[in-house]
Amino acid sequence: QSALTQPRSVSGSPGQSVTISCTETSSDVGAYTYVSWYQQHPGKAPKLLIYDVGKRPSGVPDRFSDSRSGKTASLTISGLQAEDEADYYCCSFAGSYGVFGGGTKLTVL
Amino acid sequence: QLQLQESGPGLVKPSETLSLTCTVSGGSIRSSSYYWGWIRQPPGKGLEWLGSLYYNGDTYYNPSLKSRVTISVDTSKNQFSLRLSSVTATDTAIYYCARLSLPLGDSGYFWDFWGQGTLVTVSS
Numbered sequence: 001q002s003a004l005t006q007p008r009s010v011s012g013s014p015g016q017s018v019t020i021s022c023t024e025t026s027s028d029v030g031a032y033t034y035v036s037w038y039q040q041h042p043g044k045a046p047k048l049l050i051y052d053v054g055k056r057p058s059g060v061p062d063r064f065s066d067s068r069s070g071k072t073a074s075l076t077i078s079g080l081q082a083e084d085e086a087d088y089y090c091c092s093f094a095g096s097y098g099v100f101g102g103g104t105k106l107t108v109l
Numbered sequence: 110q111l112q113l114q115e116s117g118p119g120l121v122k123p124s125e126t127l128s129l130t131c132t133v134s135g136g137s138i139r140s141s142s143y144y145w146g147w148i149r150q151p152p153g154k155g156l157e158w159l160g161s162l163y164y165n166g167d168t169y170y171n172p173s174l175k176s177r178v179t180i181s182v183d184t185s186k187n188q189f190s191l192r193l194s195s196v197t198a199t200d201t202a203i204y205y206c207a208r209l210s211l212p213l214g215d216s217g218y219f220w221d222f223w224g225q226g227t228l229v230t231v232s233s
Contacts, residue, residue, distance in 0.1 A: 034217020038156075045205055045226050046156065051219035089156055093218045096169040098158035098209075100148075 004035075004090050004101035011107040017078040020104045022090030024071040033092070035073035037066060040087045040103075049088075050075065082108050111136040113206050113224035121200075121231050127193040131206030131224060138187045139164045144209040146220070147180060147191045149202040157202075161209055162189055196231045203228050 005023045012018040022035055034053070038046040048057050050066045063079050073092075077084055085108040090101040117129035131145070138145060146161035160170040162180045170178045179192040193200060208222040 034212075034219075036217065036219035038220070045223040046220070047223070048219060048221050051210075051221075052216045057221065091156075091158075091220065096144075096161065096218075097172070098146075098161065098218070100156040100158060103155040 004092060004099055006088075006090060006101040006104045008102070009105045009107065011109055012077075012080045013109045014080050014082065016080050017076060018080060018106065020075045020077075020088050020090075020106070022073045022075070022101045024092070035066070035068070035090050035092045037064075037075045038089045038091065039084075040089065042086075046089060077106070080108055084108055111208065111222045113208065113222060115204060115206050115224045115227040117227065117229070119228060119230060121196055121229060122233050123197055123231055124195055127191070127196050127200060127229055127231070129191045129204055129206075129227065129229070131189050131191075133187045133189075133208075138182065138189065139184055142211055142213075144169075144211060144218075145182070145189045146207055146209050148205045148207060148220070149200075150205070150226070151199070151202040159191065159193075198231050201229065201231045 003025045005025055010018050036051040037049040039049050040046040049060055049064050050056055065076050067074050088104045112134045114132045115129055121127045144161040144163050147159040148156050150156050158171055160178050160180045162168045168180050177194045182189045203226040205226045206224045207220045210219050210221045
């Protein structure tokens with residue numbers, strides 16, 4: 001069973017940058033080619049942040065960016081703000097079969 | 110603006126079947142550019158993809174749940190539904206319906222619109 005592994009938690013101070021990784025644990029190289037990222041505040045539905053490497057929906061600030069290196073995708077949040085404190089999930093598909101990462105809790109100190 | 114709204118019982122007894130419906134407004138479920146799907150989140154835990162459906166009825170299910178999950182569509186009502194059979198307490202979760210944008214050329218899938226979610230508790 002393939003999976004996407006994220007750190008359970010990360011933290012940073014206002015104004016700093018943090019990076020959240022999402023690593024594919026699969027023997028099928030490149031099975032999960034495209035990763036999308038979601039932000040979820042407590043009690044709310046997830047919200048699309050980034051898709052297709054670097055594309056942001058309207059309204060998502062450019063403080064949110066992503067990158068990819070081998071089997072690891074990364075979400076970087078620069079200029080941390082208090083409202084960035086939330087859970088973050090990566091998601092990808094192998095063919096039409098989807099999987100989410102386990103989620104990362106971001107704490108803004 | 111597209112909106113999705115989940116509806117269904119908030120309490121289901123163990124061994125019974127969980128049934129939820131997602132009503133889509135502000136757009137057609139018949140679009141060739143999207144799948145529609147269900148995702149769940151147990152209390153305090155992460156997201157789990159349950160399955161996706163195309164308006165023509167083609168379906169894809171999470172292999173870990175495949176024998177218990179059925180997703181269907183009613184294009185006349187602009188709705189799609191989830192049925193999860195033989196539920197246990199571990200199926201207690203917030204269930205979300207969402208729209209899945211399909212790849213265009215060199216691109217991937219992504220969930221661009223979500224319902225607000227509905228909590229389903231499995232308990233006798």
